[in-house]
Amino acid sequence: MQSNGIAKDPVIQRQHFLNVPFDIIKFDDVVELIAATRNADGFRYVVTPNVDHVVRLSAHAELKPLYEAAWLTLCDSKPLVLLARAMPLKLPRVTGADLTACLFGTVVKDGDHIALVAPNEAVVARMRAKFPRLSIGAHVPPFGVGNNPAELAKCVDFVVREKAAFTFLAIGSPQSEKIAHAIAMDGRAVGTALCIGASLEFMTGMKRRAPRWMSRAGIEWVHRLATDPKRLWRRYVFSVLPLLRLTLAEFRQRRTARVPASR
Template identity: 30%
Template sequence: MQRIEFLGCPMDVASMDDTVETIRSAITAGQFTQHVVVNVAKLVNMRDDPQLKESVHSCDIINIDGMGVVLGARFLGHSVPERVAGVDLFHELLKMSKTNQFSVFLLGAKDEVVSQATSNVLALYPGLKVAGYHHGYFWDDEAALVEKIRASGAQLLFVAITSPKKENFINRWRDQLGVDFVMGVGGTFDVVAGKVKRAPRWMQQYGLEWLYRVIQEPGRMWKRYLTTNLKFALLLIKEKAKRLFGPAKTN
């Protein structure tokens, strides 16, 4: 996979198929992979959050999730063929895990949500090896939870906790988890459990999933997305202007 730098963040330019195959090969070889997806909000928040920045930069694979990042990267001249959305990658990795008999662990969300998500996953992918699951409210004893994951023998760990908690948790415990692959999947369990609906496909293609979330939860989301999207637009304009009108490079 080709790695680029976009607005100060390293990112891997890869298709969904390339990403899944890279992860499969690493698991087969027993090579640990720390994975993250980056969207507009995460990219903006990293600039003011050194710990989140460190957690993201430490990852072995950094996929481009949001269409806003895809379009922004193209605007600055990078060739990005497609997005690799976290929720879609989650499903592709479950399919791959079923085929290869890899075991998975689901961590995060409320107890009833992760329980329902696990049941739905097993119905969608019969024969998938689920080593265990646990809710996302374990902060009073992280070490015990990490030991539970290690003892489960899981090879893939999916962490459905809000950002930046999930990125920092993964980076903090990466060497003790005992898994071959770990990624944060945000609100994916809510979608899989049927608690939250994804935006229609056409809105996903045009980078309007944020708008769909605002429509679903206007009181909680409008200010968050307005702020991050405006900051992102300004960063893009500044970077474009720097490239167009900045001082010429000299040898």
């Protein structure tokens, strides 16, 4: 479903894996596509689901339309890539952190106007210090904005007013996705919005990403758990069984689909 008026490149194939949509498009092609459409009419948004998103969607089906309506939905998880490969399904990995850093290094140009929906004022200050040649508009919504219609409407109005080429929604999931979907449904905004989690904090040095070798090995979650155990241990522990159930169900479904019907 494309509600934003921007046609998806016809060569991009959208697959559903673990009941979540994913676009089969490589990192460089994502960057090229975003660059090529930066002046397109209308509004579009990009989501980057990982294991946490997948498990949440399995329990809250009402969130699935937020992902189905996205212009691009990109896999931000090496464990999901490895699970997909066992199906077999080739799922490219495009992390929100890597994509954000690349866009600021290539597609976002000096003098551009961008908009931030940020977790706090410190992130905004760091971004303005790091990119003094950009015009940066910012809005810091209160905690729980995703369940507060009045505050959600303020986020929509902010993005509409800014008319930015790029909007970075950096307040975590599913708040960022709810805001992006609400903007798309409103119909007045322009530009490309990206739901990119803590990417701005990584880029400004406020948080440290896992070493590259851990990311390549698919154990980036170990680094995150070690740096924030009180907040994350429960999330990771309680994600294991739902993810296992979803994977087994996916495998059975795909195996059944491959078996020819008996005559």
